[in-house]
Amino acid sequence: MKYLGLAYFTPEKFAALRPDEIEALVSQCPARDEQMRATGKVMMAASLGDLDGWKTLRPRNGRTQVSDGPYTEAKEVVGGLFIIDADSPEEAVRIASLHPAATLGEEGGWAVELIPMEFHVGG
Template sequence: MKYLGLAYYDPEKFAAMSPVDVQALVSQCPPMDEKMRATGKVLVSASLAEPKHWITLRPRDGRPLISDGPYTEAKEVVGGLFIIEAGSRDEAMRLAAMHPAASLGEAGGWGIELIPMASFLG
């Protein structure tokens, strides 16, 4: 089964971190990401731009209404995503636990949401 992992962070908490702490945190991510990809179970992995660069399209009168910013207002926002292939829920959790947002970045409000995918076109 495929799972979508959404890596969240809290922009206010992240902004409150010192530049030195941010650099120390972020420098730990590439080796952890590589270890996760080395499992051969990661189908997609990406970091996302800041929400101020997002665009939202909503249906209005049969046409898309386009606006700047994220779709929803939330304390936490998605900062990255990954799609993994796992043989079981337990394996999916073990793989997701390898992502930096699952074990680092508590000061920045990091966390992972792991969602089973009903379908996947790839």
């Protein structure tokens, strides 16, 4: 079964951290990411770009409306994502637990949402 992991953060909490706190936190991420990839079960992982470059598209009056930034009513924002190919829900949780957002950064409002999914490859 495939699982989508969404790594969240809370921009206001993250912005309240001092630069040295951010550096101490972020410097731990590569090792945690590598632990997760070393399981051999991670199909892909990505960090998402700066919020200033985001666009939101919505249907409005038969046309597509484009606005800057992420969905504005959200308190948490997706900062990264990954896909795991796990043999069981328990294995998926164990692997997702290795992600930095699941183990570090409580003060930055980090979290991981793990979602079972059907995976379709176009053709």
